Amino acid sequence: MNLDAKGLRALYDTLAAVNRALVRVTDERTLLTGLCRAVVERAGFRLAWVGRVEGGRITPDFRAAAEEAVLGYLDDLTIPLDPDLPAGRGPVATAAREGRAVVVNDCQASPIMAPWKRQAARYGLGAVASFPLYREGQVVAVLAVYAGKAGYFTEDLIEMLEDLACGISYALNHFAAERRRAAAEKKLEESEARYRQLFKGCGLAKLLVDPETATIVAANPKAYAFYHYPEKALVGRSLAIIDPEGAGRLPEIHRRVQDQGWTVRYARHRLGNGQIREVEIHHGLSGVADKPLLYKVVLDVSFQRCMARFIHLLAVETADKIGSDFFTTTVHLLGEELQVAYALVSRLDEGGKTATALAFYDRGRMEENFHYPLAGSPCEGASGPIYLRSGVKERYPTAAKWGVEGYAGVPLRGAGGRILGYLVVADTAPLQLEREEVLPLLELYALRAAAELRRIESAREIERLAFYDPLTGLPNRRFFCEQAARMLAAAARQQGWGALLFLDLDNFKVLNDARGHEAGDRLLIQVAGRLRSQLRQEDLVARLGGDEFVILLPALGGDETTAAQHAEAVAEKILDSLAVEFQAGGYTYRTSASIGVTLFAGEKSLEELLKQADAAMYRAKAAGRNAIRFYHPEMQRSVDARLELEKALRRALEQGDLELHYQPQHCAAGRLAGAEALLRWPHSQRDFVPPNAFIPVAEESGLILPLGRWVLETACRQISRWHREGLLAGIDHIAVNISPRQFHQPGFVAEVEAVLAASGAPPQKLMLELTEGILIEDVTDTIAKMEALRKAGVRFSIDDFGTGYSSLLYLKRLPLDELKIDRSFVSDLETDSNDRAIVETILAMARHLKLAVVAEGVETEFQRDFLQRHGCRFYQGWFYGKPLPAAEFRAHLRRRLSA
Numbered sequence: 001m002n003l004d005a006k007g008l009r010a011l012y013d014t015l016a017a018v019n020r021a022l023v024r025v026t027d028e029r030t031l032l033t034g035l036c037r038a039v040v041e042r043a044g045f046r047l048a049w050v051g052r053v054e055g056g057r058i059t060p061d062f063r064a065a066a067e068e069a070v071l072g073y074l075d076d077l078t079i080p081l082d083p084d085l086p087a088g089r090g091p092v093a094t095a096a097r098e099g100r101a102v103v104v105n106d107c108q109a110s111p112i113m114a115p116w117k118r119q120a121a122r123y124g125l126g127a128v129a130s131f132p133l134y135r136e137g138q139v140v141a142v143l144a145v146y147a148g149k150a151g152y153f154t155e156d157l158i159e160m161l162e163d164l165a166c167g168i169s170y171a172l173n174h175f176a177a178e179r180r181r182a183a184a185e186k187k188l189e190e191s192e193a194r195y196r197q198l199f200k201g202c203g204l205a206k207l208l209v210d211p212e213t214a215t216i217v218a219a220n221p222k223a224y225a226f227y228h229y230p231e232k233a234l235v236g237r238s239l240a241i242i243d244p245e246g247a248g249r250l251p252e253i254h255r256r257v258q259d260q261g262w263t264v265r266y267a268r269h270r271l272g273n274g275q276i277r278e279v280e281i282h283h284g285l286s287g288v289a290d291k292p293l294l295y296k297v298v299l300d301v302s303f304q305r306c307m308a309r310f311i312h313l314l315a316v317e318t319a320d321k322i323g324s325d326f327f328t329t330t331v332h333l334l335g336e337e338l339q340v341a342y343a344l345v346s347r348l349d350e351g352g353k354t355a356t357a358l359a360f361y362d363r364g365r366m367e368e369n370f371h372y373p374l375a376g377s378p379c380e381g382a383s384g385p386i387y388l389r390s391g392v393k394e395r396y397p398t399a400a401k402w403g404v405e406g407y408a409g410v411p412l413r414g415a416g417g418r419i420l421g422y423l424v425v426a427d428t429a430p431l432q433l434e435r436e437e438v439l440p441l442l443e444l445y446a447l448r449a450a451a452e453l454r455r456i457e458s459a460r461e462i463e464r465l466a467f468y469d470p471l472t473g474l475p476n477r478r479f480f481c482e483q484a485a486r487m488l489a490a491a492a493r494q495q496g497w498g499a500l501l502f503l504d505l506d507n508f509k510v511l512n513d514a515r516g517h518e519a520g521d522r523l524l525i526q527v528a529g530r531l532r533s534q535l536r537q538e539d540l541v542a543r544l545g546g547d548e549f550v551i552l553l554p555a556l557g558g559d560e561t562t563a564a565q566h567a568e569a570v571a572e573k574i575l576d577s578l579a580v581e582f583q584a585g586g587y588t589y590r591t592s593a594s595i596g597v598t599l600f601a602g603e604k605s606l607e608e609l610l611k612q613a614d615a616a617m618y619r620a621k622a623a624g625r626n627a628i629r630f631y632h633p634e635m636q637r638s639v640d641a642r643l644e645l646e647k648a649l650r651r652a653l654e655q656g657d658l659e660l661h662y663q664p665q666h667c668a669a670g671r672l673a674g675a676e677a678l679l680r681w682p683h684s685q686r687d688f689v690p691p692n693a694f695i696p697v698a699e700e701s702g703l704i705l706p707l708g709r710w711v712l713e714t715a716c717r718q719i720s721r722w723h724r725e726g727l728l729a730g731i732d733h734i735a736v737n738i739s740p741r742q743f744h745q746p747g748f749v750a751e752v753e754a755v756l757a758a759s760g761a762p763p764q765k766l767m768l769e770l771t772e773g774i775l776i777e778d779v780t781d782t783i784a785k786m787e788a789l790r791k792a793g794v795r796f797s798i799d800d801f802g803t804g805y806s807s808l809l810y811l812k813r814l815p816l817d818e819l820k821i822d823r824s825f826v827s828d829l830e831t832d833s834n835d836r837a838i839v840e841t842i843l844a845m846a847r848h849l850k851l852a853v854v855a856e857g858v859e860t861e862f863q864r865d866f867l868q869r870h871g872c873r874f875y876q877g878w879f880y881g882k883p884l885p886a887a888e889f890r891a892h893l894r895r896r897l898s899a
């Protein structure tokens, strides 16, 4: 039976209620299950089901039936959408495909129900209507409603069911929207959580800023830590408190972010503690708030920027600088850029106890080249970097003087890690820079500074090797010549007078030969020190080689006389300084020097001046050494003559032109007691070259060695012959002069012994006369030699006693037999009371030391008497007789015997 109007009304109400109830349902499953159930239970249908359109077919997903058994109709029911299949042309597939209600009021009669005809009959299903269910304009499911009777679906009913399907579609739409909204919300929540995570738990400082008002809306914990503000203290405040410039440029930044999505900016941010940091700010738009906000991710790039700038500055500013310029620029850069009170680069002095400030930055002022002690400074004993943020002045007394609170320093290293110096920055406030920031920077600068120090050291070394004498550290000949040429030119311009001094040590060769080169070297080093100490800064002293030194005094006055006086004063000062004993290697040495001086004014060649001073020096030597002589033009001739003399002397020795003369020595009673052998070089028929003229030349040239040997051999042969002839009876000795060089030659003792043996002369008759200079050169060696010869019977006399530096101490130690009072004291006895006093003293001393005394150069009776009165026992001089050729002296000996 079809529904009447009343029935329809009831059904309508029911469906409306269902509709209302269903649309309040919040999920799709409940809705569709409820729909099926309501249609069956409240509207009296026999079966209802809803199938989703999925994968080209429809299967019943939700169902309800008036009787449980009716549900059997749905078993294995799958309806394809394909219209080519018979099942695809049924009401459900057609409704789904064509999006319209399809009603079959007689299942048994309708051809489209053919596939299910039997089943419909079996489950008592007479009519069926299918309604598409839409979601967002798409058919997503089909509602199929079955009535028991054929012809059940009236138009009204169909309309109502269509309304119901419409309501369900609305609900499905709503669910979909809800689902989307929920999903969006969830997504948003997740994104917000992520954002919060990103914002808060981030290691970088972040700010949220309102671009319109420049107000800080939020800041993460890292931002508070970085900006040194208490938590929350930034929110609500203007960005200008940390970035005034950035606050002003926010609109522009905002625009740029809107255009390109992000922007990066570098700025200087002010922290809550007043410090300024360089930062890199990444800007973006915040997607969280309704209002457009700018987020700022802030990176502290102070260190990187600082490093980059410093590397750049170091490279650019110091590229063309070396030495002092480099160090000054470096500390200036450090002081200014690090904003510290002090910056210093120093070089350790020798010994490491003090350092020299190569450049010192003191609050903008620059100083250089002063020494300071390391003791009490943080660098003392430091082998690595030092970082003391604060409290320096409390701990280090040296730093306290400068009010240093914070200090950072690194060593400058040379080859093998040797510390050459330090690079230091210090401030009167605690250091603003962290250890990790300042030390790498200093180390970078230190590398460059150390390289510069090493370069300077090498340059110095190269210069030292090229221009300085390695032994004494004085300029060498090369340096002297270069420097002197410049000084001479300057002197010529200034029209002043100067002097060139040529200095040669006396007897240096003797010391060197006797004590070895080491002793000689030690003496030279000390001599160089004394020379330097006697000269002014502007004077130039150099070692030319051996024991030769040269001194240039550039500014001695406006006229020749003044210059000469000054030059002499300097030369005398030098001689005085050299007269003081030298101590070296446990020995005491004495030395003196001969100085030749030449004056200059106007344009003069250095070569010429050196020649002149050298010639003058030889005159000083000839004058008895320890002397100063000035050059004058005739001197050159005398130099040439000296060379000529040397040649001639050599020839005379080779050709046997030399002779020995013998000057008698008498005792007080007048008896002939001995003789002194004196060398004679016949010059012409009647004349001799005086020994004082050629002995020094022989000494200097080394000719003295063969010459001395010839004298010794000749004298010993004579002694031997006279001895054999019995002529030496009652004669104490024949004295032979021994020169210093001769005595100090290593084989001297053996030579004398060999000569004695070869000649057969009795050693007891041989007296060797030594000068005082010999004795003091090297006392130990001298004593050893004297003692060795004394054992053989040879005796010793000191010649020229009183003219040198003989001291009682030496005399006591030496195995001496005799003193000879120098002729210079004897000659003036009559007129000079000083000489009388000296002679008296010598005689008293000799008595005390039990030494025989021979007075030399006795010419008058007065002299003889005076000497005799004061205890002198032997006399030599013209008063008794001049030196005689060997034959004449032999005759004298014979006459004496026959008398």
Ligand SMILES: Nc1nc2c(ncn2[C@@H]2O[C@@H]3COP(=O)(O)O[C@H]4[C@@H](O)[C@H](n5cnc6c(=O)[nH]c(N)nc65)O[C@@H]4COP(=O)(O)O[C@H]3[C@H]2O)c(=O)[nH]1
Pocket: 663, 677, 678, 679, 690, 691, 692, 695, 708, 711, 737, 738, 739, 769, 799, 800, 823, 856, 857, 858, 859, 876, 877, 878, 879, 883
């Ligand atoms: N005016 C004056 N002169 C007197 C008188 N009595 C002696 N004389 C001189 O005084 C010098 C004494 O010798 P000397 O002091 O050893 O001083 C010597 C000696 O140091 C050195 N000499 C001479 N012969 C030799 C030698 O064979 N070997 C070495 N190494 N030196 C020698 O030359 C120096 C000078 O020798 P001479 O010219 O021979 O001069 C000798 C002698 O001629 C006098 O009454 N009045």
